[in-house]
Amino acid sequence: MGISVGLTRAATGLLTAKTADMAYLYETQDRVFYPVQRTRAAMMEIADILDTESVFAKLPATSKKQALQELAKRAAQVTGLHERTIFDVLLERERLGTTGVGNGIAIPHGKLSELKKLCGLFARLEKPIDFEAVDEQPVDLIFLLLAPEGAGADHLKALARISRLLRDRTTCEKLRGSDEPDALYSLLTEPAASHAA
Numbered sequence: 001m002g003i004s005v006g007l008t009r010a011a012t013g014l015l016t017a018k019t020a021d022m023a024y025l026y027e028t029q030d031r032v033f034y035p036v037q038r039t040r041a042a043m044m045e046i047a048d049i050l051d052t053e054s055v056f057a058k059l060p061a062t063s064k065k066q067a068l069q070e071l072a073k074r075a076a077q078v079t080g081l082h083e084r085t086i087f088d089v090l091l092e093r094e095r096l097g098t099t100g101v102g103n104g105i106a107i108p109h110g111k112l113s114e115l116k117k118l119c120g121l122f123a124r125l126e127k128p129i130d131f132e133a134v135d136e137q138p139v140d141l142i143f144l145l146l147a148p149e150g151a152g153a154d155h156l157k158a159l160a161r162i163s164r165l166l167r168d169r170t171t172c173e174k175l176r177g178s179d180e181p182d183a184l185y186s187l188l189t190e191p192a193a194s195h196a197a
Helices: 003-009 065-079 084-095 153-166 169-176 181-188
Strands: 015-018 022-029 032-039 055-058 100-102 109-112 119-129 139-148
Touching: 015 084, 055 065, 055 181, 065 084, 065 119, 065 139, 084 109, 109 153, 119 181, 139 153, 139 169, 153 169, 169 181
Parallel strands: 055 119, 109 139
Antiparallel strands: 015 022, 022 032, 119 139
């Protein structure tokens, strides 16, 4: 099952689609769709939201809850916000519907009023875990996105960019084959054109 199909099936998840010149993302909330449209020239890059110190290889976790806790702990170090606050926001979002989008990938996300800018973290887990994903397959690649409360369109643009990156099977294979954070960061931050279908 492709990521786009998995996203379609997530009731409160993400739906992505792409044409030759435009990319779209819809995030459902109470069955209402909010579209974001942008040209490739204006596309957000992963390097805009992800730093080298925010990439983790072999993250230890044996459950979805533990994975979110580990990510919240590391996000707290990066953002300066309280770990529990971040974890609660992520858990609340998961209660609305899983962010495990299929093909071993999860994109947990949430908004925090104290946050000043978009913040991403990427983790390759030591072992795949049950994340209640839409395709019921275990997850081993997680891209966490945190956004300010009023991020609006920028939040959706970032989610669309992350989804576009991680639906590239070749990129995911390379991510799964690397144990070094620097190598993972390089793969994640290649220009968007490198991941075009």
